[in-house]
Amino acid sequence: MLFGYAWDTSSNWAFAVSILPILLQGMIVTLEATVLGFFIAAVLGLIFAVLRAVPLRLVSWPTIFIVEFFRDTPLLIQLFFLYFVLPEYGLLLPAFLTGAVALGVQYSAYTSEVYRAGLEAVDRGQGEASRALNLPPAHTFIKIILPQAIPRIIPALGNYLISIMKDVPVLSVVTVVEMLNVAKIIGDRTFQYMIPLTMVGALYLIMTLLASYLVRTLDNRLPTQGIPLK
Amino acid sequence: MWDYLPALMQGAWITLELTFWSTLAGAFCSFFFGLGRGSRNLLLKSVSVAYIEVFRGTSLLVQMFWIFFALPLMGVRMSPMTAGILALSLNIGAYGAEVVRGAIQSVIRSQYEAAKALNFTPRQALWFIALPQALPEMLPPFGNLIIQNLKDTALVSLITLSDLAFRAESLRNLTQDSTTIYTLVLFMYFGMALMLTAIMKLLERRVGRWRGTGAR
Numbered sequence: 001m002l003f004g005y006a007w008d009t010s011s012n013w014a015f016a017v018s019i020l021p022i023l024l025q026g027m028i029v030t031l032e033a034t035v036l037g038f039f040i041a042a043v044l045g046l047i048f049a050v051l052r053a054v055p056l057r058l059v060s061w062p063t064i065f066i067v068e069f070f071r072d073t074p075l076l077i078q079l080f081f082l083y084f085v086l087p088e089y090g091l092l093l094p095a096f097l098t099g100a101v102a103l104g105v106q107y108s109a110y111t112s113e114v115y116r117a118g119l120e121a122v123d124r125g126q127g128e129a130s131r132a133l134n135l136p137p138a139h140t141f142i143k144i145i146l147p148q149a150i151p152r153i154i155p156a157l158g159n160y161l162i163s164i165m166k167d168v169p170v171l172s173v174v175t176v177v178e179m180l181n182v183a184k185i186i187g188d189r190t191f192q193y194m195i196p197l198t199m200v201g202a203l204y205l206i207m208t209l210l211a212s213y214l215v216r217t218l219d220n221r222l223p224t225q226g227i228p229l230k
Numbered sequence: 231m232w233d234y235l236p237a238l239m240q241g242a243w244i245t246l247e248l249t250f251w252s253t254l255a256g257a258f259c260s261f262f263f264g265l266g267r268g269s270r271n272l273l274l275k276s277v278s279v280a281y282i283e284v285f286r287g288t289s290l291l292v293q294m295f296w297i298f299f300a301l302p303l304m305g306v307r308m309s310p311m312t313a314g315i316l317a318l319s320l321n322i323g324a325y326g327a328e329v330v331r332g333a334i335q336s337v338i339r340s341q342y343e344a345a346k347a348l349n350f351t352p353r354q355a356l357w358f359i360a361l362p363q364a365l366p367e368m369l370p371p372f373g374n375l376i377i378q379n380l381k382d383t384a385l386v387s388l389i390t391l392s393d394l395a396f397r398a399e400s401l402r403n404l405t406q407d408s409t410t411i412y413t414l415v416l417f418m419y420f421g422m423a424l425m426l427t428a429i430m431k432l433l434e435r436r437v438g439r440w441r442g443t444g445a446r
Contacts, residue, residue, distance in 0.1 A: 069416075069420055071377075072377060072381070072419065072420050072423035072424070073381070073416045073419045073420055073423070074380075074381040074382070074383075074384035074385075074395065074419055075381065075384075076384040076385060076387070076395055077384055077395060077398070077412060077415055077416055077419060078416070080395075080398070080399070080402075080408075080412055081408075081412040081413075081416060084402060084408035084412065085408050085409050085412055085413075088408065088409060165289075166288070166289040166290070167289070168289070169289045169291040169292060170291060170385065172291075173388060180289065180291060180292055180295065183295075184295065184299075187299060192303075193295075193299040193300045193303060194300040194303050194304065197292065197295055197296045197299060197300045198296065198300065200292050201284075201288045201292050201293070201296060204287065204288040204289055204292060205283070205284065205287040205288055208286075208287040208288070209283075209287060
C-alpha cells in the first residue's frame with residue numbers, strides 16, 4: 001500500500017497494472033523536480049554567462065572558475081553538500097527544494113555555456129553594424145543580438161531539460177520520493193524488483209522520447225533568422 | 231582535516247579505477263555500436279539502434295538499480311564492482327556511439343568515392359580512410375564524456391561500492407563534520423577532472439596531426 005493504492009501480487013500482469021498508478025504519482029514528482037531544476041539552471045546560467053562576459057577580470061575569472069567547478073563535480077556530492085552543509089549555517093530547505101537547487105546548480109554550468117555559445121554565434125557584423133548606426137548598447141543587445149541568438153539557444157536548453165529529467169532519480173538519496181524511489185519502495189516491500197524497475201525504465205523511455213520529439217518539433221518551427229521581440 | 235585524507239584517498243583510488251575500466255569498456259561499446267548503427271547488416275543495425283535509444287533514453291541510476299537489484303532475481307549475480315562498471319560503461323557507451331557515428335558521418339563523401347575508385351573494399355575504406363580522419367573529431371566530445379563518466383561513478387556508492395562518495399558519506403556519519411568532508415571531496419573530484427582534461431588535451435594534440443583531408 002502506497003499513496004492509497006494497494007498492489008496485487010497474484011500475477012505479473014496484475015502486479016504491473018496495480019503499481020502503475022503508484023509509479024505515476026512518483027512521475028509527477030519527477031516532472032516537478034525537472035521543471036523547477038531547469039528553471040533554476042536557466043536563470044543561474046544566464047547570470048553566469050553575463051558575469052563571464054564582464055570586461056573586469058576580477059568578476060569574469062572567478063565566474064569561469066565557479067562554472068568549471070560546478071561542471072566538474074558530481075551532482076550527488078553537490079546534493080549532499082547542500083543537504084548536509086546548508087542546515088549547519090541555519091538554512092533549512094525541504095529535501096525536494098534542496099534537490100531542485102542541486103540540479104539547478106549542476107546544470108547552470110551547462111546552460112551558461114549554451115548562452116555564451118548562442119550569443120557568440122551571432123555574426124560580429126551585426127553588433128558592429130548597429131554600433132555604426134548609433135544604436136545604444138542595450139538596444140543593440142535586446143533588439144539585434146538576442147533575437148538572433150534565441151533560435152540557437154532554445155533547442156540546446158531543451159536537450160539539457162531532458163538530461164535534468166534523467167538526473168532526477170539521484171534526488172532519491174535525500175528522501176525525495178520520485179519515480180525510482182517509489183519503485184525501490186515497492187521492491188523493498190514486495191521483494192519484486194524486476195517489474196517496478198523495468199516499468200520505471202520504460203516510463204523514462206517514453207518521457208525522453210516524447211520530450212526529444214517536442215524539442216525537435218520546436219527546433220523545426222523556430223525561424224532560423226531570429227525571433228522578433230515585442 | 232588531514233585525518234580524513236587516507237580514507238578519502240582510498241575511495242578516490244576506487245573512483246579512478248572505476249572511471250578507467252568503465253571508460254575503456256565504454257569506448258569499446260561506442261565503437262562497436264556506433265559503427266554497428268551504420269552497418270548494412272539489419273540485425274546489427276537494429277540491435278545498435280535499440281541499445282543506443284534505451285541507454286540514452288533512461289536514467290543511469292535506473293539502469294544501475296536494474297542491473298544490481300533486478301538482474302539477480304533472474305539468476306544473474308555479480309559483484310557491486312562488476313555491476314557498477316557494467317552500468318557505467320553501457321551508459322557512457324551509448325552516448326559515445328552517437329559521437330562515433332557523427333564523426334564518421336562528418337568525413338566528406340569524396341573520401342569514400344576516392345577509396346572506392348582505388349578499389350578499397352567498404353571495410354578497408356572504413357578502417358583506413360574514414361576512421362583515421364574521424365578520430366580527431368571524436369576526441370573533444372570523448373573528453374567531455376570521460377568527465378561525465380567520472381562524475382557518474384559517484385552513483386556507484388548507492389549500490390554499496392566504497393568509492394570516494396561512499397567514504398565521504400561514512401565519514402560524515404562517523405564525525406558529523408559535513409562541511410570539511412564534502413568541501414574536500416568536491417575539490418578531489420574537481421582535481422581528478424582537471425587531471426583527466428589535461429590527459430585528453432595531450433591526446434588531442436597527438437591525434438590532431440591526423441586531421442585534414444587526404445594523406446597522412
